[in-house]
Amino acid sequence: MAEQTVLTKPAIQVENLDLYYGQKQALYDVSMDVEVNTVTALIGPSGCGKSTFLRTLNRMNDLIPGVQIKGTIRLHGESIYDRNIDVEMLRKQVGMVFQAPNPFPKSIYDNIAYGPRIHGIRNKKTLDEIVEKSLRQAALWDEVKDRLRDRATGLSGGQQQRLCIARALAVEPEIVLMDEPTSALDPISTSKIEELLQELKNKYTIVIVTHNMQQAARVSDKTAFFLNGELIEYNDTATLFSNPANKKTEDYITGRFG
């Protein structure tokens, strides 16, 4: 897929995005570009709209009744809220990892093979290869290679979350969205996943929502600070944390609120 298409430089371009839950506005005039092969962190206090924003990028908000969107989001130039967009094809390109690990109550193998199978891959050998490759990418292969037929729900929390990452990678997305992926995990599992992110950004573009500013500083190249549904500041992570341009950003990162 990637070979046939000329991929433009910003992976995602968001312009003047407003989002409403029924009457209530949740995002105000958000504009930002996400660069290819970077980790972009979205930070801000609870309820600031960062997760809502993340979910607009693969249209997961479509599943909530009453959500309305204004503005445009382009993925490599193609507007993803156009009328005849196939959201399934979109989500195949823009994968997602959720806050709490949510493996299916199936075997480890079937969890990883789920995505490829729904997209039409039936060949046993191809599936085997995809499963191994995805698990290796998620640094889980060595731990589970001898028990691929075991139930995924029997893995530890940290392993489950890496399994969910592997599952998301198995459909070969270009972009991976992560919604506070380590908030339910212990520190050791968390650092494993943070290391993993550094590996993954060579191949994928990653947008991660995090509640934890240290994490944002550790893992991301760029950081966006959200407050009350507005994008307050968006800059290189180093700059944003050392020299914030906006007073509100400074208040937040120095712990004065949030």
Added chain:
Amino acid sequence: MLKTVESTGVSRFKKKRTWRTSWEGIIPKLLLLCALVSILTTVGIVLTLVIETASFFQDVPFIEFITGTDWTALFSESQQEFGILPLISGTLLVTMGAAVVAIPLGLFSAIYLSEYAPDRLRRTLKPILEILAGIPTVVYGFFAFTFVTPVLRTFIPEMGVFNALSASVVVGIMIIPMIASLSEDAMSSVPRGIREAAYAMGSTRLEVSLKVVVPAALSGIIASFVLGISRAIGETMIVTIAAGATPKLTLDPTESIQTMTAYMVQAAMGDISYGGTVYKSIYAVGMTLFVFTLIMNLLAQYISRRFKEEY
């Protein structure tokens, strides 16, 4: 930036018509058809009953039907009377008797299970009540006829083999599990905090049950009574087997009577000609029965919605 947009050229997310996308469109329509089956069932029931009942009223005047005190539909044609009151009184007699048995026992069981029973005992008792609820009504009918009636007749020797009393008692037993489990559901959903507040003021378990939990769950409890009564009205096999086949306008439970449902079975078992007045009378009685139970069911829904406590 705009320049680069144009350079992409290829649209990767455009909807294409494939086998899969058309399947996605057909599925909800097929499922909707399934859902329509239940609507069509209701329409079918109502239409069937209304059409044949209307035709019945061309043979028998409506006023005669609802005010007549004799039901002799299965007699020879010259002696036929179609006054439904005896069938209604038979139904109500059995229903009231069943309610007298089932309401206190069902409610007390619910209070016991919800407020008093230790966890282990509750886990034993509830499946037993479920089994009781799963016994086929023909088995209850057999039990009423071959066991309960002989036992009752040792106390009331003058009572006949077929009587409303035995049927009432067994119909009552049949609906105990229904009342008990619906009432218990209502009581269990009363929040713990309310109970604890009452205990903290020094209430006994009985006081908490009767003055706090039962009032808080009252809408659900009353609704369970109404549903139980509705079930008793529509019960067929117990009354067919044990209560007799003699339509009689009486409130004496020791007498043999006939309920609406038992008449329908008797007529259907008998050799009646299709399309005749007797045939159509099954529908007229069925319509009456349907109206009775529908009112009870709507009443139960109204009660549980209208008087529901919000926590």
Added chain:
Amino acid sequence: MSAEEAMIQQKGQSNVDSTDTEQKGADRVQFRRMLNHVAHGLFLLSTLVGVVVLGVLLYDIIQTGWKWVDADFLNNFASRFPEKSGVKAPLWGSLWLIGVTAPLTFIFGVGTAIYLEEYAKKNWFSRLIQLNISNLAGVPSIVFGILGLTIFARGWGLGQSVLTGALTMTLLILPIVIVAAREAIDSVPSSLRQASYAMGATRWQTIYKVVLPYSMPGILTGTILALSRAIGETAPLIMVGAVTFVYFTPGNIFDAFTVLPIQIYSWTGLPKEEFQEIAAGGIIILLAILLTMNALAIFLRNKYQQRNG
């Protein structure tokens, strides 16, 4: 119990100033505690009524009917002579009826549940369907018999066939299956649905590959319990004309048939005392089938709880 009583005791003692009222308060506490004990006993006894009745009923039936239950009983047709009577025709009739009813209820019940849970918008139409289903659940079974007689037996010309009976039974137990299936589908965590959608699965793929496998044990349990209701039903089948004296087993869905409950009913009404004993024998067979189905349902429920718990 004891902590609560201690609390009452304390209250009775601490809350009063003069010895006179203290005495009265203590008496009153005594009285309230006694009332509580009496009520406790009354509530327990009421609960036990159901248990005792079930015990007496089972004992009475087994004691009356057990001696008639043997291989001949299963292999003989009904007869004028008690010793030659058997349940072959109604037993096979019941099995045929359940065999045809099961797939019909499963398809329509689960289809409706999926529609309501996964596709229907929350508007007047879906509320109408729900209201309709809860009302249908309260319609007496004999009324479904009238519907079956009019539409299937006469209207569609299916007569007194297995298919007529099965269609009637399907409509009768459909509300139970729908409610059980909806509960099962509703219990699927939304995080699993989201994971599926996030990988680009369509709605139907998500339902078919995630929602249904997860909820299947619950759906099957509900369906089996509903079918065990159907197997014990008598009145609607009498209405559609499932005839009593059948001396053959059905060969296909258009054959006439009878079922165990109808056979039991007709034996109960016969004057010869032996026939009531035979009726009890028939009940034993019926209860054995019900027990098997319930055991299957419990087995599925336990397996399910282990898996997802």
